[in-house]
Amino acid sequence: MATKKKETYAQALARLEDIVSRIDNNELEIDELAEKIKEANEIIAFCSDKLTKADREIEKLLSEKRDSEE
Secondary structure, three states, X not given: OXXXXXXXXXXXXHHHHHHHHHHHOOOOOHHHHHHHHXXXXXXXXXXXXXXXXXXXHHHHHHHHHHHHHO
16 A cells, blocks of 8 residues: 555554554564555655655745844
8 A cells, every 4th residue: 555645644654653553563464564564664755755845844934034034
């Protein structure tokens, strides 16, 4: 299951937490484990991208605010 296009950061994080919990509790068959690890990596990349974009936007807004105050 690939990361959904309209999925929010919170939804993706919840899916990741579910996968990690299932791995920690040994709830996955070996065949499913590889699939879930791949899915977790996709979710991590998605969340990382979201955080990077949010960080850039915040920096841009703060920079604009500083410029307008000068």
